[in-house]
């Protein structure tokens with residue numbers, strides 16, 4: 001895998017996180033190409049990708065109209081990370097530049113395999129993936145569905161690339177809206193909880209810097225425990241002493257409707273993903 005070329009088309013928050021994670025896992029920078037739109041983003045990208053990025057070839061579609069086409073030439077895999085409303089046009093524009101065997105991996109929310117396949121051409125191997133930004137530190141959750149033309153070898157390559165930045169799960173495409181609501185957007189929910197804990201800590205009299213550090217370290221530490229033992233209920237119970245302090249907070253969360261609220265939030269997310277599928281698919 002390390003000798004193969006991997007190209008990132010649209011290297012912002014998400015594709016940038018995957019590229020950084022891939023480079024940090026030991027993938028050679030000389031085999032990575034990355035495109036962005038603006039000249040400014042192109043200039044800033046190497047620093048954003050981290051210290052292992054030296055040698056990554058960066059292209060800007062603002063500077064050069066055929067930047068994306070050049071960047072995919074000879075690539076074994078191309079990860080498409082532009083916005084959902086742009087992805088089909090960008091993919092169509094790459095059609096003639098892609099090798100027949102190049103595996104195209106879309107990370108866009110709400111864009112179906114069917115639409116991707118039509119934009120890429122019916123024989124092109126195409127994968128729809130829903131990653132998340134912890135990929136940047138090798139701790140992503142990445143779910144994917146493969147199109148019908150993807151061979152076992154191509155799936156293995158895709159799993160190697162995605163597996164370098166986190167845990168990979170193959171899912172039915174019908175599950176993608178729900179997966180987007182759970183793991184795709186999920187890091188934002190954990191960050192929101194950390195934000196709320198910080199603010200509440202300040203209300204309780206802790207100064208801002210300390211509240212920020214305690215909230216962030218606590219959520220990160222809880223994540224590290226979950227990584228060792230993926231049973232949130234057990235871990236919660238281990239903190240909650242009968243008749244103690246945590247019990248009062250958990251009761252307040254539950255009486256406030258945290259379960260229903262979470263379901264409502266994730267349902268709204270999945271519905272938006274389904275609506276995008278109607279809006280952007282061709």
Ligand SMILES: NC(=O)C1=CN([C@@H]2O[C@H](COP(=O)(O)OP(=O)(O)OC[C@H]3O[C@@H](n4cnc5c(N)ncnc54)[C@H](OP(=O)(O)O)[C@@H]3O)[C@@H](O)[C@H]2O)C=CC1
Nearest residue numbers: 010011012013014036037038041061081082083084108109
């Ligand atoms: N953010 C997340 O947590 C997740 C995002 N996704 C999906 O990832 C995709 C990207 O989202 P996100 O990373 O947040 O968005 P960003 O805006 O951070 O990144 C988009 C990138 O695409 C570049 N770009 C735009 N047009 C072109 C073009 N024509 N050619 C080359 N590059 C181009 C932008 O360059 P420039 O900076 O110059 O504008 C930017 O680097 C979306 O489809 C989203 O659904 C999926 C899972 C999680």
Ligand SMILES: O=C(O)[C@@H]1CCC=N1
Nearest residue numbers: 108109180184185186
């Ligand atoms: O908010 C979004 O639309 C993207 C998809 C999942 C996470 N971020």
